[in-house]
Amino acid sequence: MIYKNLIRDNSFFEKMSVIVKNNRLPNSIILYGDDGIGKEAHAIELCAMIFCKSGDIKPCGECYNCIKVKNLQNENISLIYPLPRGKIKSKNDSTSKALSEKNRLLLAERLKNKTLNPYSKINLPGANKILINSIRELKKTIFLGSINDNFKIVLILDAHKLCHPTQESGNSLLKILEEPPKKTIFILVTSEYDQLLDTIKSRSQTIKINNPNTELISNYINTYKEFHYNPLITKMCNGNLRNALDWTLKEDSYFESIIHLIEKFIFMKSINQMPKAIELLQVSNKNGDVNTIFILLNSILSDIIKHNYLIENIAENNFYTNLIINISEKYKDANWEKCIDLVNANFMLFKSNANYEIQAMNFLLDFNRLLKGVELEVFSIENWLYKN
Ligand SMILES: [Zn+2]
Known part of the structure:
Protein backbone atom coordinates (compact mmCIF):
# COMPACT_ATOMS: atom_id res chain seq x y z
CA MET A 1 0.00 0.00 0.00
CA ILE A 2 1.02 3.58 -0.58
CA TYR A 3 -0.44 5.36 2.46
CA LYS A 4 -0.07 3.75 5.86
CA ASN A 5 -2.05 6.60 7.43
CA LEU A 6 -5.23 6.30 5.36
CA ILE A 7 -8.52 4.94 6.69
CA ARG A 8 -9.37 2.61 3.85
CA ASP A 9 -12.79 1.87 2.40
CA ASN A 10 -12.32 -1.89 2.05
CA SER A 11 -15.36 -2.35 -0.17
CA PHE A 12 -13.71 -0.03 -2.71
CA PHE A 13 -10.47 -2.03 -2.73
CA GLU A 14 -12.32 -5.33 -2.99
CA LYS A 15 -14.30 -4.07 -5.96
CA MET A 16 -11.26 -2.60 -7.68
CA SER A 17 -9.06 -5.63 -7.14
CA VAL A 18 -11.58 -7.81 -9.00
CA ILE A 19 -11.68 -5.29 -11.85
CA VAL A 20 -7.89 -4.92 -12.08
CA LYS A 21 -7.25 -8.67 -11.77
CA ASN A 22 -9.68 -9.48 -14.56
CA ASN A 23 -8.33 -6.68 -16.70
CA ARG A 24 -11.74 -5.04 -16.93
CA LEU A 25 -10.72 -1.47 -16.24
CA PRO A 26 -13.13 1.02 -17.80
CA ASN A 27 -11.88 4.03 -19.77
CA SER A 28 -13.18 6.40 -17.21
CA ILE A 29 -13.90 6.06 -13.49
CA ILE A 30 -15.52 8.66 -11.25
CA LEU A 31 -14.67 8.35 -7.56
CA TYR A 32 -17.01 10.43 -5.48
CA GLY A 33 -17.88 10.88 -1.83
CA ASP A 34 -17.83 13.39 1.00
CA ASP A 35 -15.14 15.97 1.49
CA GLY A 36 -12.06 15.06 3.50
CA ILE A 37 -12.50 11.26 3.57
CA GLY A 38 -9.40 10.50 1.47
CA LYS A 39 -10.86 9.93 -2.01
CA GLU A 40 -7.75 11.25 -3.75
CA ALA A 41 -5.59 8.89 -1.71
CA HIS A 42 -7.87 6.00 -2.71
CA ALA A 43 -7.35 7.02 -6.35
CA ILE A 44 -3.57 7.08 -5.83
CA GLU A 45 -3.76 3.61 -4.27
CA LEU A 46 -5.70 2.48 -7.33
CA CYS A 47 -2.92 3.82 -9.60
CA ALA A 48 -0.40 1.76 -7.61
CA MET A 49 -2.64 -1.32 -7.95
CA ILE A 50 -2.50 -0.89 -11.70
CA PHE A 51 1.24 -0.23 -11.92
CA CYS A 52 2.76 -2.32 -9.11
CA LYS A 53 5.40 -4.79 -10.34
CA SER A 54 5.00 -7.24 -7.46
CA GLY A 55 2.37 -9.24 -9.30
CA ASP A 56 0.22 -9.05 -6.20
CA ILE A 57 -3.12 -7.27 -6.41
CA LYS A 58 -2.21 -5.31 -3.28
CA PRO A 59 0.43 -2.74 -4.26
CA CYS A 60 3.70 -3.49 -2.49
CA GLY A 61 4.55 0.19 -1.96
CA GLU A 62 8.24 -0.62 -2.47
CA CYS A 63 8.86 -1.45 -6.13
CA TYR A 64 10.08 1.15 -8.61
CA ASN A 65 6.56 1.82 -9.92
CA CYS A 66 5.00 2.09 -6.46
CA ILE A 67 7.67 4.54 -5.32
CA LYS A 68 7.02 6.63 -8.43
CA VAL A 69 3.29 6.64 -7.70
CA LYS A 70 3.97 7.46 -4.06
CA ASN A 71 6.07 10.49 -5.02
CA LEU A 72 3.48 11.60 -7.59
CA GLN A 73 6.19 11.30 -10.25
CA ASN A 74 5.08 8.34 -12.32
CA GLU A 75 5.71 9.14 -16.02
CA ASN A 76 2.52 7.32 -16.99
CA ILE A 77 0.28 9.40 -14.73
CA SER A 78 -0.91 12.84 -15.80
CA LEU A 79 -2.06 14.68 -12.71
CA ILE A 80 -4.60 17.44 -13.32
CA TYR A 81 -5.98 19.84 -10.71
CA PRO A 82 -7.39 23.38 -10.59
CA LEU A 83 -4.95 26.19 -11.31
CA PRO A 84 -5.20 29.96 -11.03
CA ARG A 85 -5.23 31.88 -14.34
CA GLY A 86 -2.03 33.76 -13.53
CA LYS A 87 -0.60 35.21 -16.75
CA ILE A 88 -2.65 32.99 -19.05
CA LYS A 89 -4.31 35.10 -21.74
CA SER A 90 -5.59 32.59 -24.31
CA LYS A 91 -6.64 28.96 -24.60
CA ASN A 92 -3.34 28.18 -26.31
CA ASP A 93 -1.08 29.46 -23.56
CA SER A 94 0.99 26.97 -21.63
CA THR A 95 -0.13 26.16 -18.09
CA SER A 96 3.36 27.14 -16.98
CA LYS A 97 2.07 30.73 -17.20
CA ALA A 98 -0.54 29.98 -14.54
CA LEU A 99 1.88 30.00 -11.64
CA SER A 100 3.77 32.88 -10.12
CA GLU A 101 7.09 32.09 -8.48
CA LYS A 102 5.37 32.15 -5.10
CA ASN A 103 2.63 29.75 -6.25
CA ARG A 104 5.21 27.47 -7.82
CA LEU A 105 6.88 27.05 -4.46
CA LEU A 106 3.52 26.61 -2.77
CA LEU A 107 2.56 23.92 -5.29
CA ALA A 108 5.80 22.02 -4.64
CA GLU A 109 5.01 22.14 -0.93
CA ARG A 110 1.41 20.96 -1.44
CA LEU A 111 2.55 18.09 -3.68
CA LYS A 112 5.08 17.06 -1.05
CA ASN A 113 2.36 17.18 1.63
CA LYS A 114 0.12 15.04 -0.53
CA THR A 115 2.76 12.29 -0.63
CA LEU A 116 2.82 12.25 3.19
CA ASN A 117 -0.72 13.09 4.27
CA PRO A 118 -3.54 11.32 2.38
CA TYR A 119 -6.02 14.01 3.49
CA SER A 120 -4.11 17.08 2.36
CA LYS A 121 -5.28 19.10 -0.65
CA ILE A 122 -3.34 20.55 -3.58
CA ASN A 123 -5.25 23.82 -3.34
CA LEU A 124 -3.67 27.00 -4.66
CA PRO A 125 -4.99 30.53 -4.10
CA GLY A 126 -7.35 31.61 -6.88
CA ALA A 127 -7.51 28.08 -8.38
CA ASN A 128 -11.26 28.00 -8.94
CA LYS A 129 -11.37 25.83 -12.03
CA ILE A 130 -9.52 23.28 -14.09
CA LEU A 131 -8.21 25.35 -16.97
CA ILE A 132 -8.97 24.41 -20.54
CA ASN A 133 -5.23 24.88 -21.11
CA SER A 134 -4.62 21.80 -18.92
CA ILE A 135 -6.94 19.69 -21.09
CA ARG A 136 -5.44 21.05 -24.30
CA GLU A 137 -1.95 20.13 -23.08
CA LEU A 138 -3.22 16.70 -22.17
CA LYS A 139 -4.53 16.24 -25.73
CA LYS A 140 -1.03 16.83 -27.11
CA THR A 141 0.50 13.95 -25.16
CA ILE A 142 -2.30 11.51 -24.42
CA PHE A 143 -2.43 9.98 -27.89
CA LEU A 144 1.31 9.19 -27.87
CA GLY A 145 2.31 5.73 -26.67
CA SER A 146 3.11 5.23 -23.01
CA ILE A 147 6.48 4.44 -21.49
CA ASN A 148 7.09 0.65 -21.51
CA ASP A 149 3.73 0.21 -23.26
CA ASN A 150 2.15 0.34 -19.84
CA PHE A 151 -1.23 1.82 -19.02
CA LYS A 152 -1.54 5.58 -18.90
CA ILE A 153 -3.62 7.19 -16.21
CA VAL A 154 -5.08 10.67 -16.22
CA LEU A 155 -5.87 11.51 -12.61
CA ILE A 156 -8.15 14.54 -12.29
CA LEU A 157 -8.60 16.00 -8.80
CA ASP A 158 -11.58 18.21 -7.93
CA ALA A 159 -13.01 17.04 -11.25
CA HIS A 160 -16.24 19.02 -10.78
CA LYS A 161 -14.14 22.10 -11.47
CA LEU A 162 -13.98 20.92 -15.09
CA CYS A 163 -17.66 21.77 -15.33
CA HIS A 164 -18.18 24.45 -12.73
CA PRO A 165 -18.41 27.47 -12.79
CA THR A 166 -17.98 27.08 -16.60
CA GLN A 167 -18.20 23.92 -18.69
CA GLU A 168 -15.55 24.47 -21.37
CA SER A 169 -12.92 22.18 -19.83
CA GLY A 170 -15.54 19.51 -19.21
CA ASN A 171 -16.65 19.68 -22.84
CA SER A 172 -13.05 19.49 -23.98
CA LEU A 173 -12.44 16.40 -21.83
CA LEU A 174 -15.65 14.87 -23.14
CA LYS A 175 -14.23 15.01 -26.68
CA ILE A 176 -11.33 12.82 -25.50
CA LEU A 177 -13.65 10.43 -23.67
CA GLU A 178 -15.76 10.02 -26.81
CA GLU A 179 -12.78 8.54 -28.64
CA PRO A 180 -10.46 7.52 -25.85
CA PRO A 181 -6.84 6.66 -26.57
CA LYS A 182 -5.89 3.01 -26.08
CA LYS A 183 -4.75 1.70 -22.70
CA THR A 184 -5.63 4.97 -21.03
CA ILE A 185 -7.71 5.28 -17.88
CA PHE A 186 -9.27 8.50 -16.67
CA ILE A 187 -9.84 8.71 -12.93
CA LEU A 188 -12.01 11.67 -11.92
CA VAL A 189 -12.20 12.43 -8.21
CA THR A 190 -14.89 14.71 -6.82
CA SER A 191 -16.95 15.59 -3.78
CA GLU A 192 -19.49 17.43 -5.98
CA TYR A 193 -20.77 14.64 -8.21
CA ASP A 194 -23.89 16.62 -9.21
CA GLN A 195 -21.77 19.33 -10.80
CA LEU A 196 -20.24 16.97 -13.37
CA LEU A 197 -21.69 16.99 -16.89
CA ASP A 198 -24.20 14.18 -17.46
CA THR A 199 -22.36 13.31 -20.66
CA ILE A 200 -19.16 12.70 -18.67
CA LYS A 201 -21.05 10.65 -16.09
CA SER A 202 -22.66 8.48 -18.76
CA ARG A 203 -19.23 7.61 -20.18
CA SER A 204 -17.78 6.66 -16.81
CA GLN A 205 -18.10 3.97 -14.21
CA THR A 206 -19.12 5.64 -10.96
CA ILE A 207 -17.82 4.38 -7.63
CA LYS A 208 -18.59 5.85 -4.23
CA ILE A 209 -15.99 6.03 -1.48
CA ASN A 210 -17.75 5.54 1.85
CA ASN A 211 -17.20 7.56 5.01
CA PRO A 212 -15.20 5.81 7.72
CA ASN A 213 -17.20 4.85 10.81
CA THR A 214 -16.97 6.65 14.15
CA GLU A 215 -14.85 4.00 15.83
CA LEU A 216 -12.19 4.11 13.09
CA ILE A 217 -12.15 7.92 13.19
CA SER A 218 -11.85 7.99 16.96
CA ASN A 219 -8.94 5.50 16.95
CA TYR A 220 -7.25 7.42 14.16
CA ILE A 221 -7.47 10.73 15.99
CA ASN A 222 -6.17 9.15 19.18
CA THR A 223 -3.00 8.03 17.38
CA TYR A 224 -2.30 11.69 16.59
CA LYS A 225 -3.02 13.19 19.97
CA GLU A 226 -4.34 12.27 23.38
CA PHE A 227 -6.74 15.13 23.74
CA HIS A 228 -9.61 16.05 26.01
CA TYR A 229 -11.61 17.16 22.97
CA ASN A 230 -11.09 14.03 20.84
CA PRO A 231 -14.68 12.76 21.28
CA LEU A 232 -15.93 16.19 20.21
CA ILE A 233 -13.60 16.21 17.18
CA THR A 234 -14.82 12.73 16.19
CA LYS A 235 -18.39 13.94 16.36
CA MET A 236 -17.82 17.26 14.63
CA CYS A 237 -15.72 15.97 11.75
CA ASN A 238 -18.52 13.68 10.53
CA GLY A 239 -16.03 11.65 8.47
CA ASN A 240 -13.98 14.61 7.30
CA LEU A 241 -10.48 13.58 8.42
CA ARG A 242 -8.91 16.69 6.92
CA ASN A 243 -10.90 18.84 9.33
CA ALA A 244 -10.22 16.39 12.16
CA LEU A 245 -6.46 16.50 11.62
CA ASP A 246 -6.53 20.30 11.56
CA TRP A 247 -8.38 20.28 14.88
CA THR A 248 -5.92 17.90 16.53
CA LEU A 249 -3.28 20.59 16.01
CA LYS A 250 -5.22 22.97 18.27
ZN1 LIG B 1 4.82 -2.24 -6.05
Whole structure:
Protein backbone atom coordinates (compact mmCIF):
# COMPACT_ATOMS: atom_id res chain seq x y z
CA MET A 1 0.00 0.00 0.00
CA ILE A 2 1.02 3.58 -0.58
CA TYR A 3 -0.44 5.36 2.46
CA LYS A 4 -0.07 3.75 5.86
CA ASN A 5 -2.05 6.60 7.43
CA LEU A 6 -5.23 6.30 5.36
CA ILE A 7 -8.52 4.94 6.69
CA ARG A 8 -9.37 2.61 3.85
CA ASP A 9 -12.79 1.87 2.40
CA ASN A 10 -12.32 -1.89 2.05
CA SER A 11 -15.36 -2.35 -0.17
CA PHE A 12 -13.71 -0.03 -2.71
CA PHE A 13 -10.47 -2.03 -2.73
CA GLU A 14 -12.32 -5.33 -2.99
CA LYS A 15 -14.30 -4.07 -5.96
CA MET A 16 -11.26 -2.60 -7.68
CA SER A 17 -9.06 -5.63 -7.14
CA VAL A 18 -11.58 -7.81 -9.00
CA ILE A 19 -11.68 -5.29 -11.85
CA VAL A 20 -7.89 -4.92 -12.08
CA LYS A 21 -7.25 -8.67 -11.77
CA ASN A 22 -9.68 -9.48 -14.56
CA ASN A 23 -8.33 -6.68 -16.70
CA ARG A 24 -11.74 -5.04 -16.93
CA LEU A 25 -10.72 -1.47 -16.24
CA PRO A 26 -13.13 1.02 -17.80
CA ASN A 27 -11.88 4.03 -19.77
CA SER A 28 -13.18 6.40 -17.21
CA ILE A 29 -13.90 6.06 -13.49
CA ILE A 30 -15.52 8.66 -11.25
CA LEU A 31 -14.67 8.35 -7.56
CA TYR A 32 -17.01 10.43 -5.48
CA GLY A 33 -17.88 10.88 -1.83
CA ASP A 34 -17.83 13.39 1.00
CA ASP A 35 -15.14 15.97 1.49
CA GLY A 36 -12.06 15.06 3.50
CA ILE A 37 -12.50 11.26 3.57
CA GLY A 38 -9.40 10.50 1.47
CA LYS A 39 -10.86 9.93 -2.01
CA GLU A 40 -7.75 11.25 -3.75
CA ALA A 41 -5.59 8.89 -1.71
CA HIS A 42 -7.87 6.00 -2.71
CA ALA A 43 -7.35 7.02 -6.35
CA ILE A 44 -3.57 7.08 -5.83
CA GLU A 45 -3.76 3.61 -4.27
CA LEU A 46 -5.70 2.48 -7.33
CA CYS A 47 -2.92 3.82 -9.60
CA ALA A 48 -0.40 1.76 -7.61
CA MET A 49 -2.64 -1.32 -7.95
CA ILE A 50 -2.50 -0.89 -11.70
CA PHE A 51 1.24 -0.23 -11.92
CA CYS A 52 2.76 -2.32 -9.11
CA LYS A 53 5.40 -4.79 -10.34
CA SER A 54 5.00 -7.24 -7.46
CA GLY A 55 2.37 -9.24 -9.30
CA ASP A 56 0.22 -9.05 -6.20
CA ILE A 57 -3.12 -7.27 -6.41
CA LYS A 58 -2.21 -5.31 -3.28
CA PRO A 59 0.43 -2.74 -4.26
CA CYS A 60 3.70 -3.49 -2.49
CA GLY A 61 4.55 0.19 -1.96
CA GLU A 62 8.24 -0.62 -2.47
CA CYS A 63 8.86 -1.45 -6.13
CA TYR A 64 10.08 1.15 -8.61
CA ASN A 65 6.56 1.82 -9.92
CA CYS A 66 5.00 2.09 -6.46
CA ILE A 67 7.67 4.54 -5.32
CA LYS A 68 7.02 6.63 -8.43
CA VAL A 69 3.29 6.64 -7.70
CA LYS A 70 3.97 7.46 -4.06
CA ASN A 71 6.07 10.49 -5.02
CA LEU A 72 3.48 11.60 -7.59
CA GLN A 73 6.19 11.30 -10.25
CA ASN A 74 5.08 8.34 -12.32
CA GLU A 75 5.71 9.14 -16.02
CA ASN A 76 2.52 7.32 -16.99
CA ILE A 77 0.28 9.40 -14.73
CA SER A 78 -0.91 12.84 -15.80
CA LEU A 79 -2.06 14.68 -12.71
CA ILE A 80 -4.60 17.44 -13.32
CA TYR A 81 -5.98 19.84 -10.71
CA PRO A 82 -7.39 23.38 -10.59
CA LEU A 83 -4.95 26.19 -11.31
CA PRO A 84 -5.20 29.96 -11.03
CA ARG A 85 -5.23 31.88 -14.34
CA GLY A 86 -2.03 33.76 -13.53
CA LYS A 87 -0.60 35.21 -16.75
CA ILE A 88 -2.65 32.99 -19.05
CA LYS A 89 -4.31 35.10 -21.74
CA SER A 90 -5.59 32.59 -24.31
CA LYS A 91 -6.64 28.96 -24.60
CA ASN A 92 -3.34 28.18 -26.31
CA ASP A 93 -1.08 29.46 -23.56
CA SER A 94 0.99 26.97 -21.63
CA THR A 95 -0.13 26.16 -18.09
CA SER A 96 3.36 27.14 -16.98
CA LYS A 97 2.07 30.73 -17.20
CA ALA A 98 -0.54 29.98 -14.54
CA LEU A 99 1.88 30.00 -11.64
CA SER A 100 3.77 32.88 -10.12
CA GLU A 101 7.09 32.09 -8.48
CA LYS A 102 5.37 32.15 -5.10
CA ASN A 103 2.63 29.75 -6.25
CA ARG A 104 5.21 27.47 -7.82
CA LEU A 105 6.88 27.05 -4.46
CA LEU A 106 3.52 26.61 -2.77
CA LEU A 107 2.56 23.92 -5.29
CA ALA A 108 5.80 22.02 -4.64
CA GLU A 109 5.01 22.14 -0.93
CA ARG A 110 1.41 20.96 -1.44
CA LEU A 111 2.55 18.09 -3.68
CA LYS A 112 5.08 17.06 -1.05
CA ASN A 113 2.36 17.18 1.63
CA LYS A 114 0.12 15.04 -0.53
CA THR A 115 2.76 12.29 -0.63
CA LEU A 116 2.82 12.25 3.19
CA ASN A 117 -0.72 13.09 4.27
CA PRO A 118 -3.54 11.32 2.38
CA TYR A 119 -6.02 14.01 3.49
CA SER A 120 -4.11 17.08 2.36
CA LYS A 121 -5.28 19.10 -0.65
CA ILE A 122 -3.34 20.55 -3.58
CA ASN A 123 -5.25 23.82 -3.34
CA LEU A 124 -3.67 27.00 -4.66
CA PRO A 125 -4.99 30.53 -4.10
CA GLY A 126 -7.35 31.61 -6.88
CA ALA A 127 -7.51 28.08 -8.38
CA ASN A 128 -11.26 28.00 -8.94
CA LYS A 129 -11.37 25.83 -12.03
CA ILE A 130 -9.52 23.28 -14.09
CA LEU A 131 -8.21 25.35 -16.97
CA ILE A 132 -8.97 24.41 -20.54
CA ASN A 133 -5.23 24.88 -21.11
CA SER A 134 -4.62 21.80 -18.92
CA ILE A 135 -6.94 19.69 -21.09
CA ARG A 136 -5.44 21.05 -24.30
CA GLU A 137 -1.95 20.13 -23.08
CA LEU A 138 -3.22 16.70 -22.17
CA LYS A 139 -4.53 16.24 -25.73
CA LYS A 140 -1.03 16.83 -27.11
CA THR A 141 0.50 13.95 -25.16
CA ILE A 142 -2.30 11.51 -24.42
CA PHE A 143 -2.43 9.98 -27.89
CA LEU A 144 1.31 9.19 -27.87
CA GLY A 145 2.31 5.73 -26.67
CA SER A 146 3.11 5.23 -23.01
CA ILE A 147 6.48 4.44 -21.49
CA ASN A 148 7.09 0.65 -21.51
CA ASP A 149 3.73 0.21 -23.26
CA ASN A 150 2.15 0.34 -19.84
CA PHE A 151 -1.23 1.82 -19.02
CA LYS A 152 -1.54 5.58 -18.90
CA ILE A 153 -3.62 7.19 -16.21
CA VAL A 154 -5.08 10.67 -16.22
CA LEU A 155 -5.87 11.51 -12.61
CA ILE A 156 -8.15 14.54 -12.29
CA LEU A 157 -8.60 16.00 -8.80
CA ASP A 158 -11.58 18.21 -7.93
CA ALA A 159 -13.01 17.04 -11.25
CA HIS A 160 -16.24 19.02 -10.78
CA LYS A 161 -14.14 22.10 -11.47
CA LEU A 162 -13.98 20.92 -15.09
CA CYS A 163 -17.66 21.77 -15.33
CA HIS A 164 -18.18 24.45 -12.73
CA PRO A 165 -18.41 27.47 -12.79
CA THR A 166 -17.98 27.08 -16.60
CA GLN A 167 -18.20 23.92 -18.69
CA GLU A 168 -15.55 24.47 -21.37
CA SER A 169 -12.92 22.18 -19.83
CA GLY A 170 -15.54 19.51 -19.21
CA ASN A 171 -16.65 19.68 -22.84
CA SER A 172 -13.05 19.49 -23.98
CA LEU A 173 -12.44 16.40 -21.83
CA LEU A 174 -15.65 14.87 -23.14
CA LYS A 175 -14.23 15.01 -26.68
CA ILE A 176 -11.33 12.82 -25.50
CA LEU A 177 -13.65 10.43 -23.67
CA GLU A 178 -15.76 10.02 -26.81
CA GLU A 179 -12.78 8.54 -28.64
CA PRO A 180 -10.46 7.52 -25.85
CA PRO A 181 -6.84 6.66 -26.57
CA LYS A 182 -5.89 3.01 -26.08
CA LYS A 183 -4.75 1.70 -22.70
CA THR A 184 -5.63 4.97 -21.03
CA ILE A 185 -7.71 5.28 -17.88
CA PHE A 186 -9.27 8.50 -16.67
CA ILE A 187 -9.84 8.71 -12.93
CA LEU A 188 -12.01 11.67 -11.92
CA VAL A 189 -12.20 12.43 -8.21
CA THR A 190 -14.89 14.71 -6.82
CA SER A 191 -16.95 15.59 -3.78
CA GLU A 192 -19.49 17.43 -5.98
CA TYR A 193 -20.77 14.64 -8.21
CA ASP A 194 -23.89 16.62 -9.21
CA GLN A 195 -21.77 19.33 -10.80
CA LEU A 196 -20.24 16.97 -13.37
CA LEU A 197 -21.69 16.99 -16.89
CA ASP A 198 -24.20 14.18 -17.46
CA THR A 199 -22.36 13.31 -20.66
CA ILE A 200 -19.16 12.70 -18.67
CA LYS A 201 -21.05 10.65 -16.09
CA SER A 202 -22.66 8.48 -18.76
CA ARG A 203 -19.23 7.61 -20.18
CA SER A 204 -17.78 6.66 -16.81
CA GLN A 205 -18.10 3.97 -14.21
CA THR A 206 -19.12 5.64 -10.96
CA ILE A 207 -17.82 4.38 -7.63
CA LYS A 208 -18.59 5.85 -4.23
CA ILE A 209 -15.99 6.03 -1.48
CA ASN A 210 -17.75 5.54 1.85
CA ASN A 211 -17.20 7.56 5.01
CA PRO A 212 -15.20 5.81 7.72
CA ASN A 213 -17.20 4.85 10.81
CA THR A 214 -16.97 6.65 14.15
CA GLU A 215 -14.85 4.00 15.83
CA LEU A 216 -12.19 4.11 13.09
CA ILE A 217 -12.15 7.92 13.19
CA SER A 218 -11.85 7.99 16.96
CA ASN A 219 -8.94 5.50 16.95
CA TYR A 220 -7.25 7.42 14.16
CA ILE A 221 -7.47 10.73 15.99
CA ASN A 222 -6.17 9.15 19.18
CA THR A 223 -3.00 8.03 17.38
CA TYR A 224 -2.30 11.69 16.59
CA LYS A 225 -3.02 13.19 19.97
CA GLU A 226 -4.34 12.27 23.38
CA PHE A 227 -6.74 15.13 23.74
CA HIS A 228 -9.61 16.05 26.01
CA TYR A 229 -11.61 17.16 22.97
CA ASN A 230 -11.09 14.03 20.84
CA PRO A 231 -14.68 12.76 21.28
CA LEU A 232 -15.93 16.19 20.21
CA ILE A 233 -13.60 16.21 17.18
CA THR A 234 -14.82 12.73 16.19
CA LYS A 235 -18.39 13.94 16.36
CA MET A 236 -17.82 17.26 14.63
CA CYS A 237 -15.72 15.97 11.75
CA ASN A 238 -18.52 13.68 10.53
CA GLY A 239 -16.03 11.65 8.47
CA ASN A 240 -13.98 14.61 7.30
CA LEU A 241 -10.48 13.58 8.42
CA ARG A 242 -8.91 16.69 6.92
CA ASN A 243 -10.90 18.84 9.33
CA ALA A 244 -10.22 16.39 12.16
CA LEU A 245 -6.46 16.50 11.62
CA ASP A 246 -6.53 20.30 11.56
CA TRP A 247 -8.38 20.28 14.88
CA THR A 248 -5.92 17.90 16.53
CA LEU A 249 -3.28 20.59 16.01
CA LYS A 250 -5.22 22.97 18.27
CA GLU A 251 -4.91 23.38 22.00
CA ASP A 252 -7.65 22.88 24.62
CA SER A 253 -8.00 26.65 24.86
CA TYR A 254 -9.02 26.86 21.20
CA PHE A 255 -12.11 24.70 21.72
CA GLU A 256 -12.86 26.42 25.01
CA SER A 257 -12.96 29.79 23.29
CA ILE A 258 -15.16 28.52 20.43
CA ILE A 259 -17.61 26.94 22.89
CA HIS A 260 -17.63 30.12 24.94
CA LEU A 261 -18.38 32.19 21.85
CA ILE A 262 -21.29 29.94 20.88
CA GLU A 263 -22.69 29.65 24.39
CA LYS A 264 -22.45 33.28 25.31
CA PHE A 265 -22.76 35.20 22.06
CA ILE A 266 -24.69 33.11 19.57
CA PHE A 267 -27.13 31.95 22.23
CA MET A 268 -27.03 35.47 23.66
CA LYS A 269 -28.92 36.43 26.80
CA SER A 270 -29.62 39.98 25.84
CA ILE A 271 -29.58 41.92 22.61
CA ASN A 272 -26.99 44.24 24.22
CA GLN A 273 -24.42 41.57 23.45
CA MET A 274 -25.05 41.96 19.75
CA PRO A 275 -22.18 44.36 18.90
CA LYS A 276 -19.65 42.13 20.65
CA ALA A 277 -21.12 39.03 18.98
CA ILE A 278 -20.82 40.64 15.54
CA GLU A 279 -17.25 41.62 16.26
CA LEU A 280 -16.34 38.10 17.37
CA LEU A 281 -17.90 36.54 14.28
CA GLN A 282 -16.02 38.98 12.07
CA VAL A 283 -12.72 38.16 13.73
CA SER A 284 -13.35 34.43 13.43
CA ASN A 285 -14.20 34.84 9.78
CA LYS A 286 -10.84 36.50 9.19
CA ASN A 287 -8.82 33.80 10.95
CA GLY A 288 -10.80 30.88 9.54
CA ASP A 289 -12.41 29.81 12.83
CA VAL A 290 -15.87 30.50 11.45
CA ASN A 291 -15.79 27.01 9.89
CA THR A 292 -15.33 25.42 13.28
CA ILE A 293 -18.01 27.64 14.85
CA PHE A 294 -20.65 26.71 12.28
CA ILE A 295 -19.77 23.01 12.28
CA LEU A 296 -19.93 22.86 16.10
CA LEU A 297 -23.13 24.89 16.16
CA ASN A 298 -24.69 22.49 13.67
CA SER A 299 -23.61 19.54 15.79
CA ILE A 300 -25.06 21.13 18.95
CA LEU A 301 -28.39 21.85 17.25
CA SER A 302 -28.76 18.32 15.84
CA ASP A 303 -27.94 16.87 19.24
CA ILE A 304 -30.53 19.11 20.92
CA ILE A 305 -33.14 17.69 18.55
CA LYS A 306 -31.99 14.12 19.28
CA HIS A 307 -32.05 14.88 23.00
CA ASN A 308 -35.52 16.46 22.86
CA TYR A 309 -37.00 13.55 20.96
CA LEU A 310 -34.97 11.06 23.01
CA ILE A 311 -33.76 9.58 19.74
CA GLU A 312 -30.26 9.05 20.92
CA ASN A 313 -28.40 9.13 24.18
CA ILE A 314 -25.89 11.90 23.59
CA ALA A 315 -23.88 11.30 26.77
CA GLU A 316 -20.28 11.10 25.63
CA ASN A 317 -18.62 13.92 27.32
CA ASN A 318 -19.93 15.73 30.37
CA PHE A 319 -19.34 19.29 29.35
CA TYR A 320 -20.93 18.70 25.95
CA THR A 321 -23.96 16.89 27.35
CA ASN A 322 -24.46 19.65 29.91
CA LEU A 323 -24.25 22.22 27.16
CA ILE A 324 -26.96 20.45 25.15
CA ILE A 325 -29.26 20.07 28.15
CA ASN A 326 -28.78 23.66 29.32
CA ILE A 327 -29.44 25.19 25.95
CA SER A 328 -32.41 22.99 25.23
CA GLU A 329 -34.02 23.86 28.59
CA LYS A 330 -33.30 27.54 28.24
CA TYR A 331 -35.11 27.85 24.92
CA LYS A 332 -38.19 25.72 25.28
CA ASP A 333 -40.06 27.43 22.45
CA ALA A 334 -37.24 27.30 19.94
CA ASN A 335 -37.75 25.96 16.46
CA TRP A 336 -34.57 23.82 16.31
CA GLU A 337 -35.10 22.44 12.80
CA LYS A 338 -35.36 25.95 11.37
CA CYS A 339 -32.27 26.94 13.40
CA ILE A 340 -30.31 24.22 11.57
CA ASP A 341 -31.59 25.44 8.19
CA LEU A 342 -30.56 28.97 9.11
CA VAL A 343 -27.09 27.88 10.23
CA ASN A 344 -26.51 25.89 7.04
CA ALA A 345 -27.67 28.73 4.81
CA ASN A 346 -25.46 31.21 6.65
CA PHE A 347 -22.46 28.89 6.58
CA MET A 348 -22.57 29.06 2.78
CA LEU A 349 -23.12 32.82 2.83
CA PHE A 350 -20.23 33.43 5.19
CA LYS A 351 -17.95 31.54 2.83
CA SER A 352 -18.95 33.62 -0.16
CA ASN A 353 -20.04 36.99 1.17
CA ALA A 354 -17.70 39.90 1.68
CA ASN A 355 -20.00 41.99 3.87
CA TYR A 356 -19.52 40.07 7.11
CA GLU A 357 -20.86 42.74 9.41
CA ILE A 358 -24.36 42.83 7.90
CA GLN A 359 -24.22 39.09 7.35
CA ALA A 360 -23.39 38.45 10.99
CA MET A 361 -26.06 40.86 12.23
CA ASN A 362 -28.79 39.31 10.07
CA PHE A 363 -27.81 35.84 11.14
CA LEU A 364 -27.76 36.65 14.86
CA LEU A 365 -31.10 38.48 14.73
CA ASP A 366 -32.82 35.65 12.84
CA PHE A 367 -31.24 33.03 15.08
CA ASN A 368 -32.47 34.84 18.16
CA ARG A 369 -35.99 35.06 16.81
CA LEU A 370 -36.04 31.33 16.09
CA LEU A 371 -34.78 30.59 19.61
CA LYS A 372 -37.76 32.48 20.97
CA GLY A 373 -40.07 30.57 18.69
CA VAL A 374 -40.86 33.55 16.46
CA GLU A 375 -41.52 32.60 12.84
CA LEU A 376 -39.23 34.36 10.42
CA GLU A 377 -41.03 36.56 7.96
CA VAL A 378 -40.13 36.13 4.36
CA PHE A 379 -38.79 39.48 3.26
CA SER A 380 -40.95 41.28 0.74
CA ILE A 381 -40.36 44.76 -0.50
CA GLU A 382 -44.07 45.69 -0.21
CA ASN A 383 -44.10 44.80 3.47
CA TRP A 384 -40.96 46.71 4.08
CA LEU A 385 -42.19 49.86 2.29
CA TYR A 386 -45.49 49.70 4.11
CA LYS A 387 -43.92 49.37 7.54
CA ASN A 388 -41.31 52.02 6.94
ZN1 LIG B 1 4.82 -2.24 -6.05
